[in-house]
Amino acid sequence: MSEAASTRTPVALLPSLAPLLHAWLPHQRWFAGKGHPVTGFSLVSATELLPLDGGSGPGLLHLLVRVKQPGLPAPSSQDCYQLLLGVRETLPPHLARALIGHLAEGPLAGRTLYEGLHDPRLAELILERLRTPGALGPLRFDRFDRVPAIPAGLAARPLDAEQSNSSLVYGDAYILKLFRRVHPGPNPDLELPLALARAGCDRVPAPIAWYEATSPEPYTLGVLQPFLRGSQDGWLLALDSLAAGRSFTDEARALGSVTAEVHTALAGELPTVMLRRPQTEHLAVAMSQRLEAAAQAVPALLPYVPRLRAAFDALAAPGSRDRAWRAQRVHGDLHLGQTLRGGGPHGDGHWSVIDFEGEPARPLGERRRPQPPVRDVAGMLRSFDYAARTHRPWNPDWAERCRTAYCEGYAEAGGDDPRAEPELLRAYETDKAVYEVLYEARHRPDWLPVPMAAIDRLAAAT
Numbered sequence: 001m002s003e004a005a006s007t008r009t010p011v012a013l014l015p016s017l018a019p020l021l022h023a024w025l026p027h028q029r030w031f032a033g034k035g036h037p038v039t040g041f042s043l044v045s046a047t048e049l050l051p052l053d054g055g056s057g058p059g060l061l062h063l064l065v066r067v068k069q070p071g072l073p074a075p076s077s078q079d080c081y082q083l084l085l086g087v088r089e090t091l092p093p094h095l096a097r098a099l100i101g102h103l104a105e106g107p108l109a110g111r112t113l114y115e116g117l118h119d120p121r122l123a124e125l126i127l128e129r130l131r132t133p134g135a136l137g138p139l140r141f142d143r144f145d146r147v148p149a150i151p152a153g154l155a156a157r158p159l160d161a162e163q164s165n166s167s168l169v170y171g172d173a174y175i176l177k178l179f180r181r182v183h184p185g186p187n188p189d190l191e192l193p194l195a196l197a198r199a200g201c202d203r204v205p206a207p208i209a210w211y212e213a214t215s216p217e218p219y220t221l222g223v224l225q226p227f228l229r230g231s232q233d234g235w236l237l238a239l240d241s242l243a244a245g246r247s248f249t250d251e252a253r254a255l256g257s258v259t260a261e262v263h264t265a266l267a268g269e270l271p272t273v274m275l276r277r278p279q280t281e282h283l284a285v286a287m288s289q290r291l292e293a294a295a296q297a298v299p300a301l302l303p304y305v306p307r308l309r310a311a312f313d314a315l316a317a318p319g320s321r322d323r324a325w326r327a328q329r330v331h332g333d334l335h336l337g338q339t340l341r342g343g344g345p346h347g348d349g350h351w352s353v354i355d356f357e358g359e360p361a362r363p364l365g366e367r368r369r370p371q372p373p374v375r376d377v378a379g380m381l382r383s384f385d386y387a388a389r390t391h392r393p394w395n396p397d398w399a400e401r402c403r404t405a406y407c408e409g410y411a412e413a414g415g416d417d418p419r420a421e422p423e424l425l426r427a428y429e430t431d432k433a434v435y436e437v438l439y440e441a442r443h444r445p446d447w448l449p450v451p452m453a454a455i456d457r458l459a460a461a462t
Helices: 003-027 093-098 120-131 188-198 234-244 249-269 277-297 299-316 374-390 396-412 422-443 449-461
Strands: 040-050 059-068 080-088 099-102 112-115 134-136 139-143 156-158 165-170 174-179 209-213 219-226 273-275 325-327 339-341 351-353
Touching (some): 003 080, 040 120, 080 174, 080 219, 093 099, 093 112, 120 165, 120 174, 188 219, 188 249, 234 249, 249 396, 277 299, 277 422, 299 422, 299 449, 374 396, 374 449, 422 449
Antiparallel strands (some): 040 059, 059 080, 080 112, 099 112, 134 139, 139 209, 156 165, 165 174, 174 219, 209 219, 273 325
């Protein structure tokens, strides 16, 4: 990509890429609009992170592209995606699986386009940009001022286990999460860990560096954090416990304590509010609306709707109208898979919480809104139930013991005992189970009985 080509990029490049993106983009795991036709693209920004300069390459092109899908409700019909595209004259065999296609026209005619993150040379270039803060066109690279300098020359490798985003590991020392579907405004997965790091909370890996788009709108694009090598995923630990017939209550109690620590630190660093009658009524209405929409999409929910709605109505019942609940910034999508034990400098017994992005399907403004901490508690309680349901035979006592221990740990670490507000806890757990029913029906129908069992239990309790 010569200087002349760079000048023509915003006008001439995207039309030449469009046929290849039409074929490639819908098949990526992080693409949210699967099943709906793509009718076009519009360019938000284009930056040459590594110009091709007329040689054989590689070059690295950073694009923010708005994807037009009229079949989706707004704003999803105009979602913006971050693309990091490699460009070479010919693709070496070891990059064959990264191929996107060959360009027949435009400023890169005759070149080969591929997924840049699979090219170690290009992936290492991104780390070099993060090592030296500053601006490059509409992109800005920045670093946390309380961490040591990032060493040079760390080998890069992509992680294959990502869903809604992509990750690169550098030398088993750092992990860079690259957000694929991006929204204007601060991403909670940078905003909240940064606040926790400033508060001195070591339960969340501190951001080392990050990069953002500054125009035409602000977007958080990637966050570099320590890679907790040797850590164990909380979900897999729970499944191992079930398979071996071991208790998981000590781990559940520790996770409750960790959750309370994180909530306390967030409340100390970021604003808190009180949810009074109007806000509580709005919360109940929103939950009821999600229930109605889910029941229309998943008919198996229909018989449960009146009893489930009662759990939401209880929030705004006459006896509750004078109640007020504290709301603050929370994780937003807390479950066993968002926790790690061991790894890093803290030792094997240390638990960490990761992935503060919240539920990616929800609007960014909603994810950044203060909410009762019990929302995170409800998410973890549902996760214990999910783990127990994966085991044959089903072990409901295991889940119940974990739920009790988790709430006890939360209260012992200074949090309000979630069981002291049963209406609020039941409403949030019901709302989470409804979300799970809709998700499983759309993406993993074989798992639908798991949240449906919770629906049956919660409806009976109501």
